[in-house]
Amino acid sequence: MMNRLLRWRTLGVACTAALVLASTLPAEAASSRTTRHATEKGTVTVTEIVRGLKRPWALAFLPDGAGMLVTERPGRLRHVSPQGEIGPPITGTPAVFARGQGGLLDIALAPDFAHSRVVYLAFSEAGPNELAGTAIGRGRLSADLRHLENFEVIFRQEPKRSTGVHFGARMAFGPDGHLYVALGENNQRPFAQDLDKHQGKIVRLTPDGEVPPDNPFVGRSDVRPEIWSYGHRNPQGLAWHPQTGELWEHEHGPRGGDEINIIRAGSNYGWPRATHGINYTGLPIPEAEARSLPGMEDPVYVWSQSPAISGMTFYTGERAPGWKSNLFVGALKNRELIRLELHGNRVVHEERLLKALGERIRDVRAGPDGALYLLTDENDGALLRVELDPSN
Numbered sequence: 295m296m297n298r299l300l301r302w303r304t305l306g307v308a309c310t311a312a313l314v315l316a317s318t319l320p321a322e323a324a325s326s327r328t329t330r331h332a333t334e335k336g337t338v339t340v341t342e343i344v345r346g347l348k349r350p351w352a353l354a355f356l357p358d359g360a361g362m363l364v365t366e367r368p369g370r371l372r373h374v375s376p377q378g379e380i381g382p383p384i385t386g387t388p389a390v391f392a393r394g395q396g397g398l399l400d401i402a403l404a405p406d407f408a409h410s411r412v413v414y415l416a417f418s419e420a421g422p423n424e425l426a427g428t429a430i431g432r433g434r435l436s437a438d439l440r441h442l443e444n445f446e447v448i449f450r451q452e453p454k455r456s457t458g459v460h461f462g463a464r465m466a467f468g469p470d471g472h473l474y475v476a477l478g479e480n481n482q483r484p485f486a487q488d489l490d491k492h493q494g495k496i497v498r499l500t501p502d503g504e505v506p507p508d509n510p511f512v513g514r515s516d517v518r519p520e521i522w523s524y525g526h527r528n529p530q531g532l533a534w535h536p537q538t539g540e541l542w543e544h545e546h547g548p549r550g551g552d553e554i555n556i557i558r559a560g561s562n563y564g565w566p567r568a569t570h571g572i573n574y575t576g577l578p579i580p581e582a583e584a585r586s587l588p589g590m591e592d593p594v595y596v597w598s599q600s601p602a603i604s605g606m607t608f609y610t611g612e613r614a615p616g617w618k619s620n621l622f623v624g625a626l627k628n629r630e631l632i633r634l635e636l637h638g639n640r641v642v643h644e645e646r647l648l649k650a651l652g653e654r655i656r657d658v659r660a661g662p663d664g665a666l667y668l669l670t671d672e673n674d675g676a677l678l679r680v681e682l683d684p685s686n
């Protein structure tokens with residue numbers, strides 16, 4: 295006991311000394327926020343814009359260089375200025391089921407945000423019997439960036455069946471103006487094939503949360519009409535391909551089997567009947583029949599060792615020609631940024647970046663300035679800017 299006390303005291307003195315040292319060396323502290331990394335396409339500079347975000351999950355860029363909105367999984371939404379100042383929690387956000395993987399999750403600005411100021415949030419919402427489901431709501435961001443006004447829920451995943459896992463919850467507005475939401479199967483595997491439930495589905499909604507009349511299952515009384523595609527496990531990335539106009543999705547497999555899919559209306563993506571993965575116990579998935587089955591869509595890319603992928607964006611900026619049309623994906627377990635080169639709809643090359651940072655990467659977004667922006671999944675999480683040296 296005494297030894298432990300002494301050790302803590304020694305550590306305390308060392309920490310205090312380090313703090314004093316740091317406070318007298320502001321220039322050193324500033325430079326330590328930037329690191330440089332050799333990559334296949336040249337040197338990449340990573341700048342820490344801010345740290346101190348609690349389990350940040352998703353970010354959205356405000357127009358006119360007004361900074362970003364960042365969700366924190368415990369249930370807060372914050373503004374981060376371009377200079378890296380974190381605002382106070384924005385009021386008016388929904389109560390969230392902040393357990394396990396649940397909480398405040400994705401964010402998307404309305405396509406007409408510049409005049410409507412409407413912000414969409416995806417979150418896990420508590421229900422009866424200690425179970426939760428993904429929900430989508432929207433509110434109007436006040437001019438001073440302090441309040442989300444008149445927040446209303448426009449969609450609820452039914453039935454609520456998650457104990458705290460597999461919420462999915464990535465959102466993306468399509469070129470058709472509709473909102474696409476990728477929903478996890480709440481670890482209720484067979485539900486992903488049940489069309490009378492929202493588990494393991496991508497749903498397509500109007501901006502008001504209504505069912506668009508041309509959704510693929512409209513008119514069938516045994517199917518939830520919001521469903522656009524099914525047979526998904528736990529989607530964690532959703533992005534529109536800038537050239538083909540198709541919706542790309544990625545999702546966590548079990549042990550092995552993280553995969554990327556191209557989403558087509560009414561299609562079945564296999565889970566849990568078709569999968570490349572096995573259970574974490576090493577045993578097969580009970581419902582799995584094959585890696586591929588007739589009538590089901592195969593993934594366009596599969597990782598045999600799951601990096602635990604999260605966040606996805608196509609690089610469309612002009613600033614880094616070496617990254618043109620590449621697909622970027624974050625990795626939680628592998629603590630790296632994954633760069634994928636595409637030829638048509640095929641992934642032809644993969645590069646792992648930023649391993650030296652050792653950060654669990656939760657979200658990846660392409661910024662309006664041609665840089666990539668990352669969020670790290672930590673209690674003291676960071677917002678990072680990633681730039682490819684323009685001389686490359």
Ligand SMILES: [Ca+2]
Pocket residue numbers: 525553563564565568569591592593
């Ligand atoms: Ca699949």
